[in-house]
Amino acid sequence: MPYATLKKRLGSGDIVILDGATGTELQRRGVAMDPAAWCGVASLDNQKTLSEIHADYIAVGAEVITANTFATSRVVLAQAGYGDRVEEINRAAVEAALRAREVSGSPEVVVAASLSHMVYLASDREPDPMPSEEEAAEAFHEQAGILKAAGAELILLEMMYHPARVPEVLAAALATGLPVWFGLSARSGAGGRLLSYYDQAEVPLAEIMKLIPGSGIDAAGCMHSGAEISGAVLSQIRKRFKGPLLAYPDSGYFEMPEWHFHDVIAPARLEGFYLDWLENGAQIIGGCCGLTVEHVKAAVRARDRHQNAM
Structure with a gap:
């Protein structure tokens, strides 16, 4: 299993390159987004495009690719x-990455699967009725089990921000026995x-940081x-978590069901951020929504510059 080798590398201080966006990249390449499930159902009829996205990231140096399962x-x-x-949709997504x-x-x-605690995606209309916390927890466990059975080798907990749902989706991920990386999402408030x-x-x-477990996960x-x-x-995370740190930002903004690629950070500018994060202990770098192959290339350049300066 390739993850065992990757984990050893992280343990020795190596830098790992994560891929860039999957859902927004599908949209950028012309795939229609669903008005209720965003990119969630796109894996059914767009296997070729999805595999091409993953392959393009691998070609420029990504060492972890993420299946299109954030909204599934x-x-x-x-x-x-x-x-x-x-099950069909989740399996299709993992199979495209494999x-x-x-x-x-x-x-x-390494083929990772994204697992979120989203219960709805349309920001302007909550479902009626809203899924209960019990229904949500059951859905998280169901999806995590499907992802493991489909061949995912790593669970990426993505967009951890809801205090009540983080423990449930974390429990679902850990129950699979697969390695888990914990990715929280933040915003800036007043001051x-x-x-x-x-x-x-x-x-x-x-x-949210209090919910990052001290053990049982391999990166946060x-x-x-x-x-x-x-x-x-x-x-702030480093004060609580002593394992490998990961960083993969977004750029642009979301208005359901589409991402808006306005003022996306230039790869050269992001390269500078990557260097700062690496110098401050980050070991896993890549991109999230709005970021592309060119941004992953910037991550590779930052890694090389950082290593050459050591």
């Missing part, structure tokens, strides 16, 4: 009318105060957050 739990897919195809690794001739690449990404209330980021860090605040978030 039963509670989300049911709102789009795909509740009876949960196929890309095989075609690329890169058996050392630069660090807050959870949750936008229905001002939740201090410290409340900041993702789907602005590059400008990611360094400060990493500094």
